[in-house]
Amino acid sequence: MANKPKRRGTWDAVIGLLFLGVALLLPVALISYHPRDIPAWVPLISTTTVSNPVMHNLCGVIGAIVAGYLYFLFGAAAYLWIIFFAGYGLAKLMIRDFSLRERAGWGFLCVLCGACLLQLQPWFLHGWEKAFRIEGPGGWVGKWVGEKAFGGPLGPVGAPVVLLLIYLVSLILATGFHPILVGRKMWNDWRKARAEAEKKRLAEMEETERMEAEQRKLAKQAEKLERQLRKKPAKGEDAPAEEPSAAPEPQAESFPEPRIFDATAPSAKKPSLADIEANRKKRSEPRPGLVGGLALENYQLPPLDLLDPHDEEGRKPADPSELLGVQNTIIDTLAQFGIKAQPGDITRGPTITRFEVYPDKGVRVDRITALERDIARATRAQRINILAPIPGKDTVGIEIANSSKVKVTLRELLETEDWLQTGAKLPLALGKDVYGKTIIADLAKMPHCLVAGTTGSGKSVCINSIIASLLFRYTPEELRFIMIDPKVVEMQTYNELPHLVTPVVTDPKKVLLALRWVVDEMEQRYQIFAKTGVRNIGAFNDRPLPKSQAELDAEAAAKGEEESPEDAPETVTEDTAAEPDAPEEDEEEEETKPISVPRDSDLIIPDRMPYIVVIIDELADLMQTAPADVESAIARITQMARAAGIHLIVATQTPRADVVTGIIKANIPSRIAFQVASGLDSRVILDQKGAEKLLGQGDMLYLPPASSQLQRSQGVLVTDDEIHRLVKFVAEQAKPKFESSIHDKLNSPTIDEEDVTDEDEELVDKVLEVMKQERRASTSLFQRRLRLGYTRAARIVDILEQRGIVGPRDGAKDREILIDLDSID
Ligand SMILES: Nc1ncnc2c1ncn2[C@@H]1O[C@H](COP(=O)(O)OP(=O)(O)OP(=O)(O)O)[C@@H](O)[C@H]1O
Numbered sequence: 001m002a003n004k005p006k007r008r009g010t011w012d013a014v015i016g017l018l019f020l021g022v023a024l025l026l027p028v029a030l031i032s033y034h035p036r037d038i039p040a041w042v043p044l045i046s047t048t049t050v051s052n053p054v055m056h057n058l059c060g061v062i063g064a065i066v067a068g069y070l071y072f073l074f075g076a077a078a079y080l081w082i083i084f085f086a087g088y089g090l091a092k093l094m095i096r097d098f099s100l101r102e103r104a105g106w107g108f109l110c111v112l113c114g115a116c117l118l119q120l121q122p123w124f125l126h127g128w129e130k131a132f133r134i135e136g137p138g139g140w141v142g143k144w145v146g147e148k149a150f151g152g153p154l155g156p157v158g159a160p161v162v163l164l165l166i167y168l169v170s171l172i173l174a175t176g177f178h179p180i181l182v183g184r185k186m187w188n189d190w191r192k193a194r195a196e197a198e199k200k201r202l203a204e205m206e207e208t209e210r211m212e213a214e215q216r217k218l219a220k221q222a223e224k225l226e227r228q229l230r231k232k233p234a235k236g237e238d239a240p241a242e243e244p245s246a247a248p249e250p251q252a253e254s255f256p257e258p259r260i261f262d263a264t265a266p267s268a269k270k271p272s273l274a275d276i277e278a279n280r281k282k283r284s285e286p287r288p289g290l291v292g293g294l295a296l297e298n299y300q301l302p303p304l305d306l307l308d309p310h311d312e313e314g315r316k317p318a319d320p321s322e323l324l325g326v327q328n329t330i331i332d333t334l335a336q337f338g339i340k341a342q343p344g345d346i347t348r349g350p351t352i353t354r355f356e357v358y359p360d361k362g363v364r365v366d367r368i369t370a371l372e373r374d375i376a377r378a379t380r381a382q383r384i385n386i387l388a389p390i391p392g393k394d395t396v397g398i399e400i401a402n403s404s405k406v407k408v409t410l411r412e413l414l415e416t417e418d419w420l421q422t423g424a425k426l427p428l429a430l431g432k433d434v435y436g437k438t439i440i441a442d443l444a445k446m447p448h449c450l451v452a453g454t455t456g457s458g459k460s461v462c463i464n465s466i467i468a469s470l471l472f473r474y475t476p477e478e479l480r481f482i483m484i485d486p487k488v489v490e491m492q493t494y495n496e497l498p499h500l501v502t503p504v505v506t507d508p509k510k511v512l513l514a515l516r517w518v519v520d521e522m523e524q525r526y527q528i529f530a531k532t533g534v535r536n537i538g539a540f541n542d543r544p545l546p547k548s549q550a551e552l553d554a555e556a557a558a559k560g561e562e563e564s565p566e567d568a569p570e571t572v573t574e575d576t577a578a579e580p581d582a583p584e585e586d587e588e589e590e591e592t593k594p595i596s597v598p599r600d601s602d603l604i605i606p607d608r609m610p611y612i613v614v615i616i617d618e619l620a621d622l623m624q625t626a627p628a629d630v631e632s633a634i635a636r637i638t639q640m641a642r643a644a645g646i647h648l649i650v651a652t653q654t655p656r657a658d659v660v661t662g663i664i665k666a667n668i669p670s671r672i673a674f675q676v677a678s679g680l681d682s683r684v685i686l687d688q689k690g691a692e693k694l695l696g697q698g699d700m701l702y703l704p705p706a707s708s709q710l711q712r713s714q715g716v717l718v719t720d721d722e723i724h725r726l727v728k729f730v731a732e733q734a735k736p737k738f739e740s741s742i743h744d745k746l747n748s749p750t751i752d753e754e755d756v757t758d759e760d761e762e763l764v765d766k767v768l769e770v771m772k773q774e775r776r777a778s779t780s781l782f783q784r785r786l787r788l789g790y791t792r793a794a795r796i797v798d799i800l801e802q803r804g805i806v807g808p809r810d811g812a813k814d815r816e817i818l819i820d821l822d823s824i825d
Pocket residue numbers: 407408453454455456457458459460461462653697698699714715716717718
């Protein structure tokens with residue numbers, strides 16, 4: 001009995017070898033087959049009474065007869081027998097307990113189906129009928145089983161499909177090859193390989209970072225040593241020469257005494273009320289040359305007492321023993337896992353406290369990162385974040401949420417010296433970092449910003465504080481807003497602001513029009529810069545203003561000269577516009593009749609230009625309506641608008657790659673991330689993980705422009721009541737004066753795409769054809785060429801404008817064509 005498996009193994013090898021031998025000889029016999037090799041006495045396949053005098057077949061008469069029968073029965077499918085024998089031969093040799101009996105039947109069925117399918121296909125191998133004198137490319141089986149038995153009842157489509165199914169089923173059963181399982185395995189293997197590659201990449205990155213840190217440390221030590229060596233001779237000549245000062249003692253590494261900073265403690269020095277008022281008054285003084293038809297000579301910037309007073313004294317100071325207790329827990333936990341570390345500084349910020357530790361020599365910082373959950377458990381913290389190392393320091397930072405959060409109010413920030421003394425062109429009070437340092441960004445440098453976070457994380461409050469920061473600094477003459485709020489509710493409060501270019505845009509369909517207006521405005525500003533010979537808004541606004549007629553008259557009178565009409569031109573030429581000393585129109589006249597440039601009559605050169613800040617609250621809603629158009633408009637604005645003084649702030653609560661696309665990200669370098677759901681979302685906003693560990697309610701990561709270092713900070717809090725008071729104060733001083741060009745456009749009824757009938761579509765096609773032939777577009781042209789009434793032609797032109805094919809109406813001129821006409825089929 002014990003011998004049985006052994007014997008079976010021997011027979012398996014014999015059968016396997018026999019099959020492989022057949023698989024080797026079969027192709028030789030089949031390829032060298034010649035019908036005349038078959039002797040006359042062989043039934044069915046003999047074609048001649050006189051066979052070849054010299055045998056062609058390399059496997060002799062037996063090979064010829066076998067090949068002849070295989071071709072006769074299976075046609076070209078005879079070659080499938082090679083796979084049959086080779087496959088089963090190898091399986092018998094290599095796979096233990098391979099059961100030929102279970103599989104061979106299915107293999108045979110596979111060959112039969114192969115023959116039938118070859119017969120039913122009409123394209124190739126039909127020449128074999130004559131060459132081999134057989135029934136068809138599938139042989140006898142193909143003819144009688146495939147064509148007659150299957151093809152007859154199932155028809156030309158049904159038969160191949162059924163046969164193909166049988167073929168696949170028998171192939172699966174013959175080989176034990178499960179396509180779904182194999183597919184799944186391949187997919188899993190691919191994912192595993194990717195994860196491994198990613199792991200390897202991260203490990204390499206960590207290794208390089210570690211090496212760099214090591215090198216920095218070594219460099220520091222070398223520097224320290226060098227300093228010590230340099231100091232020594234100065235102490236005395238008799239210093240013992242044999243002192244082994246060159247080799248640093250490894251155990252003697254000393255760490256600075258740990259200190260506790262409470263960044264939330266009431267600030268020692270506060271600016272006086274008089275300072276703040278003086279600063280505000282200074283900023284409120286009418287600045288020379290600001291026009292804009294808003295009659296704002298008496299405009300006062302809002303005072304800070306519109307904001308709620310912040311209660312610094314009410315803040316509980318940090319309890320040092322509590323903080324030291326937490327730090328000891330951290331050090332103990334690390335020690336339990338074999339990591340020796342020394343305590344470092346403790347900094348209590350508004351939302352989190354950062355505990356620093358100095359890992360001992362030879363400790364890899366990522367070992368500390370790996371203990372994140374254990375440290376969280378030991379300190380009973382809800383969420384912790386480990387900075388290994390803290391950028392620019394030789395310590396590892398463990399950030400733990402404070403039990404009680406300290407609010408960072410807008411008033412607190414606007415009263416700081418940092419704010420009062422800031423040299424930023426468009427300062428934004430964003431918040432305070434862990435060290436209590438105020439974060440004041442300059443929108444002019446940003447120059448565009450992306451704000452993202454889940455719902456309730458603090459985005460709207462952040463946007464409100466940005467708007468408020470600007471309202472506290474700028475008059476409507478100096479800064480204008482375009483607010484886009486598809487969510488409708490968020491920005492309604494601002495509708496009364498005189499700073500608005502147009503009422504808050506809430507209809508997603510009109511957003512594109514607003515963005516296009518911004519693009520036009522930007523282009524016009526560049527034209528004005530070119531005419532006046534300046535490069536950006538700063539230079540434009542700082543240029544000396546042309547003198548007024550009254551000033552010129554006074555000068556002329558002083559010189560005793562007679563005024564001649566030729567000396568006082570009514571318009572400024574291109575050259576004189578750039579010439580500060582050239583005579584100009586009277587300033588009062590200028591308001592009603594702006595300075596114009598004769599050769600380009602549309603170009604109005606204002607004395608000063610306001611900054612324009614475009615705020616989009618909820619990009620996702622816009623990306624749903626017209627993703628390509630919105631994306632390209634944003635890209636256009638962000639790429640060029642900086643010099644023109646146009647800045648974009650985009651907020652979203654959906655930081656997905658299809659909303660914050662690569663193009664949008666590439667053009668918006670500054671980012672503010674609030675809490676998000678996952679590391680993936682964080683990567684979309686910041687290109688790195690981290691935002692998923694934030695605590696919500698204004699806890700944020702700020703990526704300043706031209707930097708890769710994130711600043712964790714607590715966002716500034718401004719309440720709805722404060723915003724209402726602020727807007728009321730501003731709105732009482734001036735009424736909104738909307739730009740007519742954009743206002744009219746946004747108020748004109750849009751054509752709903754659903755209302756565009758088939759008849760309209762036909763006309764649109766015809767109009768496009770006319771445009772292609774004439775290379776121009778105007779309502780009257782279409783009226784004439786297509787014999788249309790005015791209303792009909794104007795409607796089609798409106799549809800074209802809405803689809804972005806032609807530009808807006810521009811007086812009696814032709815419409816601008818915005819597409820490549822050659823791309824029309
Ligand atoms: N800087 C902050 N300091 C303290 N609390 C804040 C701060 N920012 C936001 N909060 C709190 O979080 C709440 C939600 O903030 P906010 O309305 O800005 O969220 P959001 O991200 O805009 O949500 P949504 O997308 O749903 O509008 C606020 O009502 C406020 O209580």
